Amino acid sequence: MPIFINKENNQFHLTNKTVSYIFHVMKNGELGQLYYGKKLNHRPDFSHFAAYHIPTAASCHGEKTDPAFSLETICQEYPVYGTSDFREPAISLRHPNGSSVGKFEYEGFEVIDGKERIPGLPSTFANAGEASTLIIVFFDKLRDLKLKLFYTIFENTACITRHASLENEGEHPVDIERMMSVSLDLSDHDFTMVHLAGAWSRERHVKERKLQTGIQSISSIRGASSHHHNPFMALRRPHTTEMSGEAYSFHFVYSGNFLAQAEVDHYDAVRIQMGIHPFQFNWRLDQGEAFHTPEVVMTYSDQGLNGLTQSTHTLFREHLISPVWQKRERPVLINNWEATYFDFNAEKIVAIAKQAKELGVELFVLDDGWFGKRNDDTSSLGDWLVDKNKLPDGIDALSQSVRNAGLKFGLWFEPEMISEKSDLFSKHPDWVIHDPERPISYGRNQWVLDYTREEVVDYMFERISSIIESAKLSYIKWDMNRNITEAYSAVLGQDRQGELFHRYILGVYDLYERLTSKYPDVLFESCAGGGGRFDAGMLYYAPQAWASDDTDAVERLKIQYGSSFVYPIYSIGSHVSDIPNHQTLRRTSLKARADTAYFGTFGYELDPNKMSEEEKTEVKNQIETYKTHRSLIKTGDFYRLISPFASNETAWMVVSKDQTEAFAGWYQVLAAPSPKKINVLKLAGLDAFSTYHVNGSDQAYGGDELMQRGLPLPVEYNGVNKNQAERGGDFQSNVFHLTKKGD
Numbered sequence: 001m002p003i004f005i006n007k008e009n010n011q012f013h014l015t016n017k018t019v020s021y022i023f024h025v026m027k028n029g030e031l032g033q034l035y036y037g038k039k040l041n042h043r044p045d046f047s048h049f050a051a052y053h054i055p056t057a058a059s060c061h062g063e064k065t066d067p068a069f070s071l072e073t074i075c076q077e078y079p080v081y082g083t084s085d086f087r088e089p090a091i092s093l094r095h096p097n098g099s100s101v102g103k104f105e106y107e108g109f110e111v112i113d114g115k116e117r118i119p120g121l122p123s124t125f126a127n128a129g130e131a132s133t134l135i136i137v138f139f140d141k142l143r144d145l146k147l148k149l150f151y152t153i154f155e156n157t158a159c160i161t162r163h164a165s166l167e168n169e170g171e172h173p174v175d176i177e178r179m180m181s182v183s184l185d186l187s188d189h190d191f192t193m194v195h196l197a198g199a200w201s202r203e204r205h206v207k208e209r210k211l212q213t214g215i216q217s218i219s220s221i222r223g224a225s226s227h228h229h230n231p232f233m234a235l236r237r238p239h240t241t242e243m244s245g246e247a248y249s250f251h252f253v254y255s256g257n258f259l260a261q262a263e264v265d266h267y268d269a270v271r272i273q274m275g276i277h278p279f280q281f282n283w284r285l286d287q288g289e290a291f292h293t294p295e296v297v298m299t300y301s302d303q304g305l306n307g308l309t310q311s312t313h314t315l316f317r318e319h320l321i322s323p324v325w326q327k328r329e330r331p332v333l334i335n336n337w338e339a340t341y342f343d344f345n346a347e348k349i350v351a352i353a354k355q356a357k358e359l360g361v362e363l364f365v366l367d368d369g370w371f372g373k374r375n376d377d378t379s380s381l382g383d384w385l386v387d388k389n390k391l392p393d394g395i396d397a398l399s400q401s402v403r404n405a406g407l408k409f410g411l412w413f414e415p416e417m418i419s420e421k422s423d424l425f426s427k428h429p430d431w432v433i434h435d436p437e438r439p440i441s442y443g444r445n446q447w448v449l450d451y452t453r454e455e456v457v458d459y460m461f462e463r464i465s466s467i468i469e470s471a472k473l474s475y476i477k478w479d480m481n482r483n484i485t486e487a488y489s490a491v492l493g494q495d496r497q498g499e500l501f502h503r504y505i506l507g508v509y510d511l512y513e514r515l516t517s518k519y520p521d522v523l524f525e526s527c528a529g530g531g532g533r534f535d536a537g538m539l540y541y542a543p544q545a546w547a548s549d550d551t552d553a554v555e556r557l558k559i560q561y562g563s564s565f566v567y568p569i570y571s572i573g574s575h576v577s578d579i580p581n582h583q584t585l586r587r588t589s590l591k592a593r594a595d596t597a598y599f600g601t602f603g604y605e606l607d608p609n610k611m612s613e614e615e616k617t618e619v620k621n622q623i624e625t626y627k628t629h630r631s632l633i634k635t636g637d638f639y640r641l642i643s644p645f646a647s648n649e650t651a652w653m654v655v656s657k658d659q660t661e662a663f664a665g666w667y668q669v670l671a672a673p674s675p676k677k678i679n680v681l682k683l684a685g686l687d688a689f690s691t692y693h694v695n696g697s698d699q700a701y702g703g704d705e706l707m708q709r710g711l712p713l714p715v716e717y718n719g720v721n722k723n724q725a726e727r728g729g730d731f732q733s734n735v736f737h738l739t740k741k742g743d
């Protein structure tokens with residue numbers, strides 16, 4: 001059991017093969033943080049790690065004899081607002097008398113073998129023997145409030161998860177104004193913050209900034225985790241690289257408003273917090289009720305950013321993604337969106353499906369436009385009944401034809417939205433999130449359904465279930481194209497509007513939960529105008545996410561590189577689309593597009609009937625290549641090798657756990673004449689004492705050689721100027737399959 005407890009001085013040491021996390025109960029009854037980092041051997045007493053020696057403006061309340069015992073300088077686990085700590089608290093409550101002064105004192109602890117679910121929320125899971133959970137219990141005697149902090153440490157990965165709950169055992173309601181999932185004080189701030197930022201079509205670009213005194217944060221108040229900031233933050237030491245050095249990361253298992261911040265104080269310590277954004281948040285907790293924060297995953301690595309990534313990928317693959325989909329291969333799919341947009345009929349769709357089948361595709365996905373009277377994006381969201389003008393025989397018959405052609409059938413929904421021009425809006429104008437005294441903003445000509453209302457969730461559950469069953473769906477693309485404005489719900493009442501954003505996402509989770517538990521064999525892909533809600537909360541229900549509406553291979557290098565920091569590459573929806581690319585008008589080769597898309601869940605988003613015979617043969621080979629490697633892509637360790645944010649090249653690779661095979665991708669965006677004489681790609685993660693063959697050639701390379709000296713890259717010259725040292729054009733790429741000699 002990786003949790004050591006010293007009952008005499010109330011010390012707790014969570015540890016596994018790689019990390020140690022140590023804290024203790026302080027003399028004021030709150031928790032002090034003692035150490036978080038590389039594994040330490042367990043010792044009976046770590047109390048000498050606690051250091052509080054700087055006299056400050058205010059000592060801890062009630063503490064007369066020890067003026068240096070001030071919460072302002074102490075590293076804490078879950079700081080409570082109201083006493084001698086002037087940094088931002090983890091929790092701040094408003095009591096019936098208007099006061100927000102709080103005081104929670106240690107009551108005891110409990111240890112669970114494995115991990116329990118968080119009611120109503122997505123979270124990581126673990127069976128007995130795979131993880132241990134420590135629950136620390138505190139009580140506010142004046143207000144009869146019970147606070148619990150949950151810590152889970154996993155056996156097989158350097159991750160610790162945390163969340164908190166509050167139970168009202170008193171007679172009066174209390175308002176939760178701020179309740180973070182994690183607060184962590186580290187004693188120095190010599191870190192660079194790494195995060196993922198972007199916009200529609202440019203999601204999850206890697207950004208860095210050195211921590212400075214004051215608060216630096218990323219957040220979303222849009223009602224979704226957003227295109228703009230991913231709920232992820234890492235702190236790396238100044239010299240940490242992808243391959244070496246110390247780093248910490250924090251991932252939020254949540255899809256709504258969030259705040260992630262690092263507060264560097266005047267003593268150069270840093271407080272990291274992550275949780276539901278307190279802006280527009282107020283939760284009324286009545287007598288007998290409990291509130292649970294979503295979960296945060298904390299990861300530590302002393303092997304660089306790739307180390308962080310590999311631990312997080314392991315956790316998400318084995319303890320977050322649904323067990324059904326952990327094991328199954330994901331089908332190679334074709335989606336008709338960029339091939340037809342809204343302009344299709346049954347003949348067109350079946351023709352695409354039939355051709356796709358010949359190329360090796362396994363699943364056909366019918367995107368937007370099959371329901372209501374939806375010929376553009378101005379109508380019909382909410383009317384989830386087939387458009388008989390486009391598909392006179394109905395969706396069930398279309399599904400049958402596609403399945404007769406030998407493909408599985410999947411469908412697009414946008415369950416959280418409603419169009420003004422829809423039967424649903426005529427019947428239920430009150431189902432729209434809006435302030436009844438003000439006009440509603442439009443976003444893509446649509447409005448947001450009020451998912452705080454149970455009847456809305458019930459309606460959507462009925463509609464989607466009925467279509468899953470009648471059309472025998474194997475897959476659903478769950479899109480969400482608009483953020484919440486005029487945030488007001490008619491059913492919540494005056495005192496509870498601060499609950500809207502969280503209740504909204506709980507409603508979304510409820511629908512996901514009901515659908516995925518009733519139809520575990522249906523594969524869900526989450527989507528939000530591309531990657532506007534690609535987060536660990538969604539991943540719990542939908543094992544893959546459409547990473548971006550930008551399918552241009554060059555843009556995708558950055559998007560997929562950034563996404564890989566957090567999400568297993570087998571969850572990153574990546575398709576080969578037509579050229580000129582619809583987002584950038586760029587022309588890249590079919591090869592470059594596939595070489596990029598292989599490192600994700602692979603598919604196509606084009607009309608294969610418009611391809612030449614030569615292109616069809618190439619696509620056939622691409623699909624075969626993906627099918628050959630998809631099991632490795634699903635389970636292997638991912639290494640980022642060269643960053644597209646730092647150079648004209650990008651490279652990455654996946655190595656099987658037993659190091660017997662690997663699959664690497666190398667990309668060069670712009671060609672340049674007179675290239676380096678020897679261009680090599682330094683690989684990683686191989687067995688230094690074995691030799692490998694590359695792409696089936698007879699030449700054997702030592703694993704050490706491939707990692708230290710590098711794999712020679714083929715240089716392609718253009719045909720015109722063969723004798724001149726000119727590169728063969730922009731957007732070059734190569735993939736390499738390495739097999740260990742003798743295997």
Ligand code: DGJ
Pocket residue numbers: 337367368412479481527528529530531546548549
């Ligand atoms: C946005 C998605 O990201 C696209 O892939 C497509 O499904 C459209 N919505 C359809 O409206």
